[in-house]
Amino acid sequence: MTNALLEVEDLKVHFPVRKGLFQRAQTFVYAVDGVSFQLNKGETLGVVGESGCGKTTTGLAILNLVRATSGKIRFKGNDISEIAGLPVPDQMRIRKELQIIFQDPYSSLNPRMTLNKILHDPMKIHGLYPGSERQDRIEFILKKVGLTPEQGKKYPHEFSGGQRQRIGIARALSLDPQIIIGDEPVSALDVSIQAQIINLMVDLQEEFNLSYIIIAHDLAVVEHISNRIAVMYLGKIIETAPVAQIYHRPQHPYTRALLSAVPIADPRAGRHPIILKGDVPSPRHPPTGCGFHPRCPECSIDCDIKPPELRSLGKEHYVACHYA
Template sequence: MEELLNVQNLEVHFPIKKGILARTASYVHAVDGVSFTLHKGEIIGIVGESGCGKTTTGFAILRLVEPTGGRVLFQGQNLAGMTDAQMKPLRQKLQIIFQDPYSSLNPRMTLYQTLAEPMNIHGRYQGAEQKERIAHLLEIVGLKPEHQTRYPHQFSGGQRQRIGIARALCLDPEVIIGDEPVSALDVSIQAQIINLLLDLQAQFHLSYIIISHDLSIVEHLCDRILVMYLGKLVEIASYHDLYSNPKHPYTQALLSAIPSPNPRADKKRMILKGEIPSPMNPPTGCRFHPRCPHRMDSCDQVEPRLHEHGQQHFVACHLYE
């Protein structure tokens, strides 16, 4: 399978400045050494609690947030070291669907202007060709031609997210990052958007990175799932392996928290004790050890590395070393 994206030891540290001179006192370790690959036609999911760094990872890949360290290779080219001028042609191939369908659209721009803007910036689909392209995009995402003159406040939440998807498709991308693409929508609308994303993936041979805290969503969407905790990847596996045989205690706790559709089902919950440590001062060794029910002496001293345990099933935990 062709490799599109290769993320190598990606780091994003945000400085915390204090005092009159605004000197850097410490750093927020939002992303700390994340590595993974994305292949053509693949859908991978990044999951974890709020604040684990999954959205920052997506933003850093697109250079919406500047990486502190590491490399992001897109078709062999290192995005992390490029100037804005060098990045511009590649931005056509790398697009994003933002989490909030309300704040991600300019309230002063009509639907037509919203979709025409990226085409004008990159010099694509001008004049009559642009009108045909926009009409085609609206048809693809389930909107009507007469919607072109409407403003964002005249659309529902589900319609706004369809606009966000159409905007991501404007420049014929190869990779789309979906930052919680359905979290702000009603459950019935979520299903429609998920089915739309799957249809578009098959139609245009897209590759997705889906960022979500909802494990039931990524189960239906993704081929592989990456589990993050406090800026680190703790487990990588296919959706089937992850749900049938989760290895990391954090992954097991996440899966046990998924509500059961049967209220009478006797489901064993794994309750984590303690608070999530601060990313300003992450724990030594395994970052999960302060909350881990299987903590060993080595956990607070030695940082576990991702090792393969089973076919393409990677886990960072001393239990398996």
């Protein structure tokens, strides 16, 4: 517990649904509902789950881009869950260490700023590097992400999707952070480009000693890059384990269903996907007990009464199921 770089403890993000004349919050969307995990130095945590399960919101809440309803986020032991309330210098110090790469490489870059300016401004705001060295630093980063210094004068629309994602990575690197959260960093790209970007991220991780939280719905991508995986369902982590454990011995019925849906590049491999019935319940009215019980093939009488706790199965393998 002690050497964790980032600890998230019982994080909850509930969005009020405002209705009526006085805009009173009448119901809540339980986007993230009690998520706990930790991230070690140099580690990559993959967060997977269906659309709407709260993966992205978790990432944004860690960066304080969405306000957490409750819960603790600790970076190197310091509570950062309410950094908007901290003095500006402290805020800036924390902002510098945690960065994000977005899914959509088109809306994530300001169309009116040149690449140089995109990379220069953050350094200026944080007062990093003397003014004369910043240009060298920009060129250094550009080379690291596979762009050329000459491209610095161009605007985002002059680049392709893959190049734009490289710019997004360069921007995250510009402040020399310790943690980068990748919110589906490759899912908007062509498959051939996906591999390039993933490999780039792995290389940069080694070189800059980065820790990643990679949010994705593509299990193949996550398997390649992650050390540990957390599976989310309806705002909760339902299983977390080292990558080999998850892929070879999934314990939660949902994880098993998810993995059985991954295509195998061998037509003769007997594949028996577990087809889940129904849809993901609305996070506005989550089911009682275990959130997965209405769709669970192994559901029993307890499941709709008692919410399962995340419990250890040994070797860093945790699962939230009564029957695992």
